[in-house]
Amino acid sequence: MSTVTETHEPSTHSKEPHVLKPERSNLGLMRPDHSKSVIIDWLTTVDHKKIGIMYGAIALFFLLVGGLEALIIRTQLAFPENDLISAQRYNQLFTMHGTTMIFLAIMPLNAAFFNFLVPLQIGARDVAFPRINSFSLWAFVAGALVINFGWVLQALEVMGLFSASGPTAGMNDFVPSMGWFGYAPITGKEFTGAGTDFWIMGLQILGVASLSAAMNFVVTIINMRAPGMKMMRMPVFTWMTLVVSLLIVFAFPAITIALAQLMFDRVFGTSFFVTAGGGQPILWQHLFWIFGHPEVYILVLPAMGIVSEVLPTFSKKPLFGYAIVVFSGAVIGFLGFAVWSHHMFTTGLGKVATAAFSLLTMAIAVPTGVKIFNWVGTLWGGRVRFSAPMIFALGFVWMFMMGGFSGIMHSSAPADAQQQDSYFVIAHFHYVAIGGIFLAVVSGIYFWLPKILGKMWKGNLSIWVAVFSTIGLNVTFFPMHFLGLLGMPRRTHTYLEGFGWETYNLVCTIGSYILAFGIFLLVVDIIRCFRSGEPAGDDPWDARTLEWATTSPPQVYNFGRTPIIPARDALWEHKHGPENRRIQYEEDDGHGIHMPSQSWMPMIASLGFVPLGLGLSLMQAGVAFMGYVAIFGLFMIALGVALWAIEGPGGYHLHPEEAK
Amino acid sequence: MSDSATHHEDGHKSLIIENKKLLMWLFLGSDCMFFGTLISTHLIYRKIYPQEFEPTSLFSLELTSFSTFILLMSSFLMALAVSAMHKGQLKSFRRNTVGVIFFGLIFLGCQVYEFTEFAHLGLTLESGTFGSTFYLMTGTHGVHVAIGVFWLICMLFYSYTGKMDAHESAVDVEVAGLYWHFVDIVWIIIFTVVYLIEFIGKT
Amino acid sequence: MKKITHGFSRLLSLSFALLALVAFGGCDLNTKMSTFDVKGPIAETQLDLFMLTVWVTGFIFLVVGGVYVFAVIKFREKPNDNSPMPSQGHGNPLVEIGLIGASVLLLVIIAVPTLQAIWYTHDTPLNEQSKLGNWYTGDELSEDAEEEVLVIRVIGYQWWWEFEYPQLGINTANEMVIPAGKAVHLELRSVDVIHSFWLPRIAGKVDLIPGRANAMWIQAGDNFERWAEKTGADGSELALQAAYNTYLEEEIHDYYYGQCAEYCGDSHARMLFRATVVGDDEFAEWVKSEAEGHTAPEGKPWDEWYKAYDSNPDSLTGDLNEGAKVFMGRGKCIACHSVEGNPRALGVAGPNLTNVGERLSIAAGWLNHHDEEDVLQADKQYENFVKWIKETDVVKPGNLMWKSNGNGIGELLDPEDPDKIKLLTDEEIHYLALYLQSLK
Amino acid sequence: MSEADYHPLPVSPDTDHSGENEKYHVFVNLALVLAAITGVELVLVYLPFNTTFIFTVLICLSAFKFVAVIAWFMHLIYDKLLLTLAFGTGLVIAAGTYTALLFLFSRSYVAPPEIPGM
Ligand code: HEA
Ligand code: HEA
Ligand code: CUA
Ligand SMILES: [Cu+2]
Secondary structure (H helix, E strand, O other): OOOOOOOOOOOOOOOOOOOOOOOEOOOOOEOOOOOOOHHHHHHOOOOHHHHHHHHHHHHHHHHHHHHHHHHHHHHHHOOOOOOOOOHHHHHHHHHHHHHHHHHHHHHHHHHHHHHHHHHHHOOOOOOOOHHHHHHHHHHHHHHHHHHHHHHHHHHHHHOOOOOOOOOOOOOOOOOOOOOOOOOOOOOOOOOOOHHHHHHHHHHHHHHHHHHHHHHHHHHHHHHOOOOOOOHHHOOHHHHHHHHHHHHHHHHHHHHHHHHHHHHHHHHHOOOOOOHHHOOOHHHHHHHHHHHHHHHHHHHHHHHHHHHHHHHHHHHOOOOOOHHHHHHHHHHHHHHHHHOHHHHOHHHOOOHHHHHHHHHHHHHOHHHHHHHHHHHHHHHOOOOEOOOHHHHHHHHHHHHHHHHHHHHHHHHOHHHHHHHOOEHHHHHHHHHHHHHHHHHHHHHHHHHHHHHHHOEOOOOOHHHHHHHHHHHHHHHHHHHHHHHHHOOOEOOOOOOOOOOOOHHHHHHHHHHHHHHHHHHHHHHHHHHHHHHHOOEOOOOOOOOOOHHHHOOOOOEOOEOOOOEEOOOOOHHHHHHHOOHHHOOEEOOOOOOOEEEOOOOOHHHHHHHOHHHHHHHHHHHHHOOOOHHHHHHHHHHHHHHHHHHHHHHOOOOEEEOOOOOO | OOOOHHHOOOOOOOOOOOHHHHHHHHHHHHHHHHHHHHHHHHHHHHHHOOOOOOHHHOOOHHHHHHHHHHHHHHHHHHHHHHHHHHHOOHHHHHHHHHHHHHHHHHHHHHHHHHHHHHHHOOOOOOOHHHHHHHHHHHHHHHHHHHHHHHHHHHHHHHHOOOOOOHHHHHHHHHHHHHHHHHHHHHHHHHHHHHHHHHHOOOO | OHHHHHHHHHHHHHHHHHHHHHHHOOOOOOOOOOOOOOOOHHHHHHHHHHHHHHHHHHHHHHHHHHHHHHHHHHOEOOOOOOOOOOOOOOOOHHHHHHHHHHHHHHHHHHHHHHHHHHHHHHHOOOOHHHEHHHHOOOOOOOHHHHHOEEEEEEEEEOOEEEEEEOOOOEEEEOEEEEEOOOEEEEEEEEOOOOEEEEEOOOEEEEEEOOOEOEEEEEEOOOOHHHHHHHHOOOOOHHHHHHHHHHHHHHHHOEEEEEEEOOOOOOOHHHOEEEEEEEOHHHHHHHHHHHHHOOOOHHHOOHHHHHHHHHHOHHHOOOHHHHHHHHHHOOOOHHHOOEOOOOOOOEOOOOOOOOOHHHOOEEOOOOEEOEOOOOOEOHHHHHHHHHHHHHOHHHHOOOOOOOOOOOOOHHHOEOOOOOOOEOOOOHHHHHHHHHHHHHOO | OOHHHOOOOOOOOOOOOOOHHHHHHHHHHHHHHHHHHHHHHHHHOOOOOOHHHHHHHHHHHHHHHHHHHHHHHOOOOOOOHHHHHHHHHHHHHHHHHHHHHHHHOOHHHEOOOOOOOO
């Protein structure tokens, strides 16, 4: 193993070098620790950093997929009565675009940051349950596969090689096509085919992945902090992770049950949302948005966390009003549960309910505003350096504010009656999604990739990424406000001439290509950094938090010895603060560092979801033997969990100086 | 599943709550939302279609009270089992756990009986919203009970392997216990809002 | 670093230039479905509220954005800046509280009119003038109906609209007719999936949800009091009334565009509708003609026509008779469509075709045959009928008229060989189109 | 069970279990109370009181049982406050959300089934 190169790491007495050999687990099988094969090493890893990197890579891939879908959408809409793609294909594209972006791109991107950073920021060895962490990752992959499998079937259908014969016989939509919030009753089996089943099963699996990951992070943050890392000393990003994890824990059950009910409607003939049996389709909307609104804060709070790290670093000042920023994050999360019906202002809720949800929604502007004000306060009197991460963070504040303001326009229910389901909504949430979350995530990538890879960015391509993506996103999404107000409904695959929408649509489409070029440059920049970046050093940005105190990239064990944290902004205080705020390290007790063992079982258990999900969905489409495949999947999950329980946690000890 | 990086001495616990215990409480908090969704779905449809279905003609208050009582007692035994484990009294732990498992199985038996009975009388998953919500809700609860029984059986077997560790295993049992009690309190709610209130003024 | 700052400011200026171009560069806000060019109290209330939110947030945007830009520029790192560390301030509770207070205050400015508007749009416009008894000049109404406002039951189907007028006993599709200046109560129902009724220039949308009884108010143009109050006009009662009528005639009387606003399946984009706003007399006339419906071709009574049709169809000749024969016969149109007056055309699965020849569009507003001035163009209309009957599934993929469990016109069987599908021939379609054109 | 397979476990020294014996009595008492309440509930529905009254009492009784099991059987009152927070947040959000949801549904919004054309 490698040696510790941390500058402030006191040297420890050296140990006799010896080679680590994998041991047997309680099952009698060899554990995949210290495997020679890189692939096996990554597949079985329980290292939060590797898991984070995998989350990030997969999420970036899906960002491109979702973006590509958006580009096709935009191309179709460039001209009135365009027939580049059929109505059905268009509907599938926007459904998959929304689902992909939210569940397969932004959420896992956030998860990537959580995984990589949180244990480092709190000075922990790893997350609380490393194997559950691996399970979450692979369950996410399984869900992504199941949701996207429809594209394969759809391709086969187009080639005439497949058609549905089961309960959804005659329907040829194998990719979900009911919108990302899948309002009943269009998800019923009279209206949509197997695509809906893939969507249900995929989201259900992604829900399992998110829930397990979120619980893991709450426990990690509460229990695994280094000595002295009090709650109010934690970096804001870690705080936001905690809030988001709690939101996931409490919001996902609503959609899990709703999806289960929907699945029962489709498979077992229940009538939760089927009008013929007395079901009320509107119940779905409530259950979905009870999850769905907290979900949008699940997406944005990590972005706010990232920005709250970047702004102070590049202003050389502590975050203005740390406690209030943290508190307002928690308030946003909590209030987020009380506003779900603002997505349903046009469903006839009644006066009192409409008024209540209107006012509650407006109230969210206050804690959000507090954050904006404190970010401005952080810049005020600081020394603002325009490094790459900072440019994007500054862009975030501006663009997010704009998106927030259109949110406020929505929150006034009577005004929303004109905006709901029009392009105005699309404009609103793309401003918060691209202008907000996406810019923040890019800022995070520019900020932390040197830590992750140990390599520094080359040159100033980042400026061009900023130029093209910022211009692109404004040109794409600003005109959409006007489109919406001029009456263009969303989710329409084409439109007639003469409604005054032609120019705007063309401009939007051009903008989306500019944006795509910006993102293309980002990918190029990442590849360049990866392939030929210069060594970054431990702390290239003169940053403030603990993750910069270790090596870049960090060692498997994160910190050779556990740091003792004397203050908030621990590294900053260490570098610039008084003597008594230096980071100390715990005495070496000679045992070495205990490392968790790697394992196949989480992956086996979670990949069992693939046959389970596909089996149940294909059963609906009438493919033979799919019931057995589903049962096999169930069996695989059970087996994985059982072996996981029996094999025992294992673990081995590392001595950082060994290799010397 | 003992799976924790802090398994050995190098972990630092900020608050001295066992990881697993915290995890279980979080899960239970989450489970409140799960059952909240199920129960409220049921109540909503009862509220808007009060005339659609007359459940008192199906429900047997005697049977349900009996199974409620059984579940409460199992909860009591579970509490004793956890306590025994903390005191290191393996024998007492086993005795109580067998009781819990036994009662759990009786409860499941009652539920299976109830379901088949109702199905005979014409209430099925397909018979309107009442059937749908009732079966999914009580069924999900039943699955929870079944998982709990399975878990405790595993614990019981494990106690004979001699691998039990004083502290770790006590926590494991406590966590299983928390789960079991939660299943019990969910039933307390269901018993009242799904069964009992239907009978008010109808007897 | 200098280069970066440079790039950043260039980026800002460039994007602003583009934004300005897009936002203000010759765009017309008075389009067919614009929420700016509104008519009537409901859409006006909604627009006013929207503009209020724009002003308030715009104000905040300028202030906060201004301070923000100022901070970024003022406190940027200057080259050769050797001054010590910036002061490490952690926050200032007074500033925070002040800003929170200010935000709350600004929100109240939005919140109060919001509440008023919620109540207003939910239970307004029931005014004396809108009661049917006070303006409806057509046939006798029941006593209850005289005291009520006009009710229209809007029923959403994949992908067309049915408009039923229960008090007047008529039923039409895709193009509704409403009186100017009167409040109208809409009952919104759906039979399949969720749709949403959106007539932007008259009112914001409300959804049609299966299993749910939704309702909304619409009103095209102000009623007399509101108009008088707004214009501040005064004069004799008679002069005022005349001025008011001119206002209705010139500003409100119009052809309005609406569209389904909730995703409802494949052809959601092609589920449009129209509302014609007319004066009281014109409305009564329209109701009368809807209720009477049509006679058989050449003014024949239907029982006579059917007698001839049943005994010897060949005796019925001429374009319209040929069309009617296909309509009642091989086309099976009457299985799904009703035509008022025709005793056998009683189908309910498709739109009511009474006066379909008068409508300016078919296929739920997707195929239009009117010019800029909303005047019907007969040749375009003919083309559209032909196109619709010939390529129903192309115009609206997934449409029930084309395929519907063997009843659709894409599934018509050959009478000679019932195992084969035989679509309508061009000739048959030609006659059908002529016949449909004659339904006015 | 023979003595042979009786393996007493050493009590881990780091945790204090002196309270376990008192808990035993608490548990027994609680079990009795819970059983009694269940009995009372059962009788209650048969009594000819005002329905709202019975309804309220039933809800209160079951809420008490609910809280009691959590507090004592599940040790919450003996445990760290943080656990109460973790669980309580979920409970409060669930209770609040779903109570609100119940009020959002009303019979007056249910459309009568006869729709022309159906
Ligand atoms: C990604 C995250 C995200 C975020 C952060 C937000 C933030 C907000 N959203 Fe948004 N929203 C979405 C994602 C998001 N939204 C999505 C995806 C949809 C559509 C779903 C779909 O239909 O597909 C949607 C839809 C949506 C609707 C429904 C529209 C409709 O369909 O009719 C509404 C209605 O109220 C709304 C409101 C708000 C409000 C009030 C905020 C607030 O949190 C914003 C608060 C921020 C500010 C206000 C700016 C900064 C504040 C200040 C500078 C302080 C001073 C300001 C004031 C006093 C006003 N949103
Ligand atoms: C966080 C989420 C997120 C993100 C990031 C985006 C990103 C984008 N969205 Fe998204 N969008 C949604 C969430 C998001 N969207 C949701 C939830 C909906 C609602 C869905 C529904 O109605 O159900 C929606 C709907 C939606 C619509 C409305 C469709 C309709 O209602 O009919 C449109 C239309 O313009 C659109 C456009 C775009 C564009 C142009 C981008 C761009 O920002 C994308 C930019 C990215 C790229 C262009 C990728 C880069 C690509 C390359 C570099 C090419 C090379 C790649 C390969 C060869 C692999 N989106
Ligand atoms: Cu009907 Cu969209
Ligand atoms: Cu929302």
